[in-house]
Amino acid sequence: MYQRKIGKGILGFSAVTLMVSVLLFSCEKYVFDPPELDPDEEVSFANDITPFFTSKCAGCHGGAINPDLRAANSFAALVTDATPATRYVNTVSPETSLIYTKLSAGSHATIATDIEKQKILKWIQDGAQNN
Numbered sequence: 315m316y317q318r319k320i321g322k323g324i325l326g327f328s329a330v331t332l333m334v335s336v337l338l339f340s341c342e343k344y345v346f347d348p349p350e351l352d353p354d355e356e357v358s359f360a361n362d363i364t365p366f367f368t369s370k371c372a373g374c375h376g377g378a379i380n381p382d383l384r385a386a387n388s389f390a391a392l393v394t395d396a397t398p399a400t401r402y403v404n405t406v407s408p409e410t411s412l413i414y415t416k417l418s419a420g421s422h423a424t425i426a427t428d429i430e431k432q433k434i435l436k437w438i439q440d441g442a443q444n445n
């Protein structure tokens with residue numbers, strides 16, 4: 315008799331635990347991770363980066379404010395002609411590149427999306443090619 319009661323208690327406790335777990339886990343599916351760039355996908359400067367420089371940056375960075383981010387000039391401004399050469403792009407330490415860090419702080423914090431920032435970082439990590 316006594317044994318049975320304990321048995322039921324354990325069963326009831328297990329059932330409650332199970333229900334709570336199900337509730338907790340069912341909430342889990344409403345948690346979204348921020349969008350991530352596919353690490354295997356190659357980022358092209360011309361196709362993936364230049365277009366949002368044109369639409370979001372060149373309005374201000376159109377020659378008067380450095381770097382010049384107009385499509386025809388952005389690669390040179392960021393890589394070939396930059397002084398010092400690592401001013402905007404640092405392939406040895408990509409996360410410290412100004413063209414990347416600038417977009418996470420102050421006046422520039424909300425201009426580019428997470429994916430756009432990740433594309434810039436990936437492009438630098440892959441060697442900042444004129445691709």
Ligand code: HEC
Pocket residue numbers: 366367370371372373374375379380381383402412413416417421422425426
């Ligand atoms: C509303 C105008 C405006 C827009 C849009 C804008 N910028 Fe800027 N940006 C500036 C100004 C002004 C400065 C100089 C003052 C400063 O450093 O914040 C600057 C500075 C910078 C610098 C540092 C330059 C240096 O040599 O120190 C970088 C890098 C930069 N912008 C990148 C970008 C990128 C990339 C975008 C587009 C995603 C962008 N900016 C959009 C106005 C703008």
